[in-house]
Amino acid sequence: MWSDDRDGRREHCGLARALDASGAPDRRIWNGHAWREEDSWQDTGLVTFDLYPGVPAALRAECQCTWHGPSRPVGDSPAAAAAAVKADWDQHIAAETEAMYPVDVADELDDLLLRLHALAQEHPRAALAALRELDGRIEPLRVMAVARARHRKEPWQKVADALGVTRQSAWEKYQFAGNPEDVEAAYAKIGPRLDLDGQQSATTWR
Structure with a gap:
C-alpha cells in the first residue's frame, strides 16, 4: 500500500488493485514483487494458495478516500502496469494536496477557536465583537x-x-x-x- 504524509497528515492511502476480465476487483493487489490478497483495506498477507488463478487482466490505482484511477492492462508485466497506476495515484495525491491547507494553518485555526470559546465563556460580548x-x-x-x-x-x-x-x-x-x-x-x-x-x-x- 502507498501512503502520503507530505503535509504531515495521512489522509490518503493507495494500492494497485487487480481486476478480472470484466473489470471487477478480484481482491488481489500487486505489492511491487508479488500478488497479495486484500480484504477491503486490511491486508491479510501473502496468497499461499491458488485462490485466484492466473494473472489479472488489469490493475487500477485506488485510494482510501474512494477515488480510483483508470484500469491499466497487465499484459506480460505486472510491474509495468503497477508503475502506471502508481503514477495515476501520485497525480491524484498532487491534486488533493494542492487543495489541502497546511497543518500549521489547521493548528492555528484550532488555537483561535479555543481562545474564542474561552472568551465566549468569560466575556461573551467581547467574543461577539x-x-x-x-x-x-x-x-x-x-x-x-x-x-x-x-x-x-x-x-x-x-x-x-x-x-x-x-x-x-x-x-x-x-x-x-x-x-x-x-x-x-x-x-x-x-x-x-x-x-x-x-x-x-x-x-x-x-
Missing part, C-alpha cells in the same frame, strides 16, 4: 481566493468543491470575482494589496 470582526474579514478573503483560482483557470466545479457548495451556488455567489473593481474592494478590506502572483503591488489587476 471578535466574531463580528472575523466575519467581516473572512468573506473578502474568500472573494480573493475565488478570484485567484479562476485567474489560474480552475474550473467552477473545483472551486465549488473547495467551498463545500454546489457548482451553481458557487457561480451565483462569486461570478463577480472576475470583476476587477469588486476584487480590488475585497483586497482593500484584508490588508496589503497583492498582485495575482502574490507580490505586493499598488495595482492588483492589469
